[in-house]
């Protein structure tokens with residue numbers, strides 16, 4: 518091969534997504550609904566394609582972060598229920614109702630604003646109430662001394678006209694982290710969530726869909742399923758424990774060896790001259806850099822999969838390129854494909870090198886990287 522059409526690209530496997538969906542679904546109790554979290558362009562995988570596959574496969578719900586993401590799905594013909602997890606300005610109540618989008622409601626004042634606008638329109642907005650059981654982010658604060666006030670406000674919000682309260686949910690802070698204290702905290706969050714639901718129940722409030730199960734809970738607290746599971750990362754087959762469940766990565770980021778050069782020992786490589794060859798070195802130049810989402814922090818700390826094995830990355834990662842040592846991989850040639858992460862090159866290892874989590878690296882794959890549906 519002499520000409521390369523693409524510098525780098527991301528392959529998205531519909532088969533692996535379907536496999537993961539079915540595998541997770543099978544692990545859930547009978548009757549438990551499945552919500553696929555497709556915020557942030559489905560963790561970089563492409564929200565429209567992902568939603569289309571989940572809708573066809575029979576998933577019950579989708580979740581996004583904001584109105585734009587929800588409208589983007591509706592515009593592409595996605596008809597299944599969509600929950601917006603984050604804030605939406607009440608000025609858009611009409612758009613939410615018009616497009617059949619469910620809104621998370623995080624407090625009494627917000628509920629009153631949605632209620633007022635919905636009533637003025639003579640319509641009803643479907644909502645899920647967010648309960649803060651210890652994440653300390655959005656939601657009716659119901660921890661510790663705030664329990665009574667939290668429940669009182671939640672119940673008042675649920676009784677407002679113009680709102681159809683379809684669900685209630687909470688979010689865990691450390692369900693994905695090991696250790697006794699993390700387990701204690703997570704179980705306390707769950708206990709608090711159930712206590713809130715029960716206290717509201719004694720005042721006649723029923724929530725048809727109670728949900729709290731993110732990736733961490735799905736892995737470590739299968740008994741928390743309630744009426745719906747809500748995984749993101751696991752659905753895409755990533756995270757330290759995805760392999761244990763037989764899940765498969767749905768994205769692999771690819772590039773090619775654009776050039777191979779030979780350097781004498783003592784040659785410095787890339788910006789900053791931070792890497793010096795210790796031997797005769799056969800160095801490949803790859804068409805991917807930090808503008809594509811490969812963190813510069815990984816410089817000299819990661820390796821990528823080429824024909825014959827893993828090639829260590831050398832020298833500072835540039836905006837559009839980076840270098841790999843191919844000396845020990847004589848089979849690797851100019852034009853060959855290189856996997857940056859995917860089934861062969863571990864995203865968890867790359868995340869650790871970047872001092873972050875796989876979530877961030879998936880979201881970081883930039884717009885410049887074309888997505889292709891392709892089973893691998």
Ligand SMILES: *Cc1c(COP(=O)(O)O)cnc(C)c1O
Pocket residue numbers: 554556602688730731732733747748749750751
């Ligand atoms: C992002 C998000 C999820 C999904 O989290 P994962 O760890 O990817 O499973 C679930 N619930 C809420 C509220 C979220 O914001």
